[in-house]
Amino acid sequence: MAAPLSPWQRHRGWLVVLGAFLVMLVGFGAIYSSSAFAPEISVSLGVARGDAAMVLALSSSATFFVSAISGPFSDRVGPRPLAVFGTLLIALGLAIAAVVKDAASFFASYGLLVGIGVGLAYVPAVAAVQRWFLANRGLASGIALSGIGVGTALVPLLKFILAGFGDWRFAFLCCAVLAAIVGLAGSLLLEARPESHGMGPDGSKLRAKQNAPKDEGPALGEVISSQAFLLAYAGTLLVAIPAAAPLMLLVGTAEARGLSHQQAVALLGLMGVGTIIGRFCLAALADLLGRRLGFLLSCLGVSIAMMLWALAHGATSLQGFALIYGALQGGFVALLPAFVADSFGSRSVGAIVGLLYTSRGLALLLGVPLVGASVAALGAHDLPVALCGLVGMLGTLLLALARPEPRKGSPRHKSAEAPEAPEAPTASPQPIRILRRKSAVLALHQGGRHAP
Helix, strand or coil: CCCCCCHHHHCHHHHHHHHHHHHHHHHHHHHHHHHHHHHHHHHHHCCCHHHHHCHHHHHHHHHHHHHHHHHHHHHHHCHHHHHHHHHHHHHHHHHHHCCCCCHHHHHHHHHHHHHHHHHHHHHHHHHHHHHHCCCCHHHHHHHHHHHHHHHHHHHHHHHHHHCCCCCHHHHHHHHHHHHHHHHHHHHHCCCCCHHHHCECHHHCECCCCCCCHHHCCCCHHHHHCCHHHHHHHHHHHHHHHHHHHHHHHHHHHHHHCCCCHHHHHHHHHHHHHHHHHHHHHHHHHHHHHCHHHHHHHHHHHHHHHHHHHHHCCCHHHHHHHHHHHHHHHHHHHHHHHHHHHHHHCCCCHHHHHHHHHHHHHHHHHHHHHHHHHHHHHHCCCHHHHHHHHHHHHHHHHHHHHCCCCCCCCCHHHHHHCCCCCCCCCCCCHHHHHHHHHHHHHHHHHHHHHCCC
16 A cells, blocks of 8 residues: 655645746746836936836737747646746846847847746746646635736835835846846746656545546647637637736826826835735635636626726725736736636646737737827827726626537536436346246256156
8 A cells, every 4th residue: 555645745736836936926026127117217228108118018928929839848848947947038138138228129138038038937837836736726826826916016115125226227137136046946846747746636646547637638739729719819818908908007197197106106016915915815715616707707807997997096096996906917817827727627738828828918019009009199098998998898708608618528528418318227136046046946856856
C-alpha cells in the first residue's frame, strides 16, 4: 500500500499559486506604472500626454498577443522556463526605458519588451494553477491573479517613496531590479502538472487507475473549431473593452472633472485594492455557488459599472466607482481562466487560454483607443463610457451562450443522452437451484432403480 501524502505534498499546489502571484505582481505592476508616470514621461521625452499613456495599450496588447505562443508552448515544456525568460525581459525593458532619450526607443523598450516579457510569463503561470486545482480552482485563480491588483496598488506607493531619491528614470531602474528578484523567485515556484509528483488536483493522491489531469478535455483542434469557443472569443473581446478602459482613461477623465493629478493617480491604487477584494471574495464565492455563474455575473457587473463612471462627477463618486469596478474587474480576470478550464478541460488549457487572450489584446489595441478617441472628440466621457458598458453587456450574453457540446463518454454526455431501456428482468437464482436439485434427485432415483 502506497504511503499517504505528506502535508508538504498536499499543499504543494499553493506554492504554485504563490509563484503565479509573484509573477503577476511583477508583470502587471510594471505595465500599469506607465499611467502613474505619464506626466513626467511626456515632459521628459517631449510627447503628448495621451501618447505617453497609450504605451499601456501597446504593452498590454503585446502581452495578450504573445500569449497565443506562450500558452501552447507551456503545455509542452512547462511554465517555469517561459516565466524565467519573461521576467528577465521585463527587467531588461524597464532598465532600457529608464535610459532612452527619445519616444520611439521608449515605446519599443517599455511598450514591446515589457509587454512581450509579461506575455511569456502570464498564461503559463495561470495555466499551471488550473491544472493543480479543481474543487478550489476559483479561489486558487483568484489568489494568483490578485498579484495584478497588488502590483497596481503598489505603483502609486512606489512612486511616492522613490520621488525623494530621483525622477521617473531612477524609479524605473529600481523597479527593474525588484522585478528581476521577485519575478525570478516566483518563476522558480511554478510546477507544470501535479501528476508528475504522484498527485491529483487539490492535493489528492493520484490513484493507479486514475486518469491523469492532462487527459481531461478534448484536443486543441476540436476546441478551437467549436461554436462554443468562437462565442467565448467574441464575448471575451467585447467584455474586455469595459474591463480595461478605466485603467487607461480614468486618470485623464478624473482630472477633467477637477481632481488633482495626485488624486487621479490615487484612483489606480483604489482600483488595485478593489481587484484584490474581488479576486479573493468573488473567486471563493464562485467555488461555492458555481464558477460559471460567478464569472458571468462579474462580466455583467463590469459592464454596468461603466454607467457609474459615466455619471460620476466628484472625487467621492469616482472613488466609489474605482473600488466597485476594481472588485468586479478582479472577478472577471480571476475567473476567466477557470471558466476556460471548466468549459474546455485542462488538457490544452495553456493553448486555449493563450488563444482566447488574443481577444483581450484586440480590445486593448483597437477597442479602448476608440473609446479614448471618442472622449477626446466629444470633450466628455459620459456617452462613450455608457456605450462601452452596452458593448460589455452584449459580450456577457455571448459568453452565456458559449456552452460546449458534451463529449461522448463524458459524464455530461451520459447525463444528456436519453435513458436506456431497462433490461429484461432475469430469473431469480433461487428457483434455478431448486430445479437443479430436483433433476439430480430424479436422475439418482432412476439410476438406482435400473441398477443390477
